[in-house]
Amino acid sequence: MTVVVPSAEASVTGVVHRVEQIMGLPISLRIEGVGEGEGERGSGAEAADRVFAWLREVDARFSPFLPDSEVSRLDRGELSDDELSPDLVEVLDLCERYRVESGGAFQVRLPGRGLDPCAMVKGWAVQRGAELLRASGVTTFCLNAGGDVVAAGRPWRIGIRHPERADRVCAVVEIADGAVATSGRYERGDHIFDGRSGLAATGLLSLTVVAPTLTEADAVATAGFAMGADGVEWAAGRSGCEVFAVDAGRGVRRSPGFPV
Template sequence: MRTAVAWMLPALLFLGGAAHAEWLERVEDGIMGTRIVVELWADDRNQGNAAIEAVLTEMRRVDQEMSTYKATSEVSKVNAEAAKAPVKISGELFDLLTQAQEYSQLTDGAFDITYASVGYLYDYRKHVKPDDEAIANALPGINYRHVVLDRQTHTVKFARAGVRIDLGGIGKGHAVDRGIWILQQHAISHALVTAGGDSRIIGDRIGKPWVIGIRHPDRKEEVIARIPLEDAAISTSGDYERYFDENGVRYHHILDPHTGRSARKVRSATIIGPTATRTDGLSKTAFVLGAEEAIAIYNRLEDIDAIVVKPDGQVLYTKGLEAPAAPSSPR
């Protein structure tokens, strides 16, 4: 594996020893608009490469169906038709929308895929942002309760016009989980799959844990924490991923559903949990709620740990990651 200095993903640094012949790695840019990394241990090189290719094929499929940038995707079809009448959708999308609603309820709307009702007005590459009037006109479309799911008919309907959904806050995690499932079908038991800031690990790194470094929000070469992991998922969201600065203000892609503007209560949030779909879905919460309130939610979830960086640089940890208190000195 490359060293941390040589290989930096947008949100995470993967820190490990030198690569061995049995370790296979593929890095591919462009799927879901991000960098995909697949690394695995394979006894047979041909079988290992076939497993990697199967993962990339699956991620392309997910991108084709979930992307709002593709007019033929299932999500684009929902955005075009669901305000008019119920739209029959795949079981995969239905389940993902159900999970999204669960995270919205858990976070009291801090996570909300209908943020796209305003979010589509932004273009971070072209430094385009909506004015106050445009935000005010589009803001009523943001409310996860506008997305009405019918389990009997497997349909989705929007409760009002002007609603759009975007799975950017959960879709990459889902793709990573699908990639891990593919590897498991190929009898791979030691691997890493990454899509941007979302990763999942199966097994250890042959006798050692995977050691993951979380980057500083401003200094990408600096690591603020190192975490050993096995059989876990980890997602980091930061205000340094998709953004532009204008007149001293940073406009980034994590929007506050209440305002339609970039959420500014934290700089980055890292979530550790059992699946990448879950960690991806929960990593945006802190930006809207603030570090303390988000940490309180994470602490109530038995399968979740988190590290949150506040705007002043203070780093907060959930209970499962807190350093043990120093022993008191004997009197």
């Protein structure tokens, strides 16, 4: 998990800030530079409305925990491939891409478990939310989904939580237009599994990826974490990705271009 830490900038005018609980996690949005006269119900707030409506729609359609979701219906065999929405087809194609590229470590169909694309859906959906903001004319924003962040418009300082100390960060990155995602064991325990063995991934304590989009940052962080210690080099070798990791022996590993 990452957390946005205060900027050195003293103050910003024209701010819209909102937090909602969606997908079982807090999602916050900060928009800056809302035009004079627009106020809380102006274009910035309307853009925020569209983003949160989209994220609620994604949760309803793609959650494996809701019996009437498209994902649950597909998993029960109630939908054929040609009945799937274009959005779900895109998500499943991305899942297959990362399964192949990770050598099977990234897996949304583990033996004995139902279809669960959540590892892909969050980053993909939040990145789509960022694109909705841009389409609405919003240029400066920070969208934070449970610590995975996509930001634009100015330098934003993002703290990477210490994997063993909830009250500390172990690094701070600064991004002006991009995304940061962290996979780890400290929030939800052993919830990421290596699809090659079906066992919980325990080789790393946390893996943070900076990438151009949150779709990629989140998927690479999850896949790399599932791969264990070898996943650090795999993630760092991907074009446009920079990596910061803490391994099971509490050693810190980072790629040369990691923006700290």
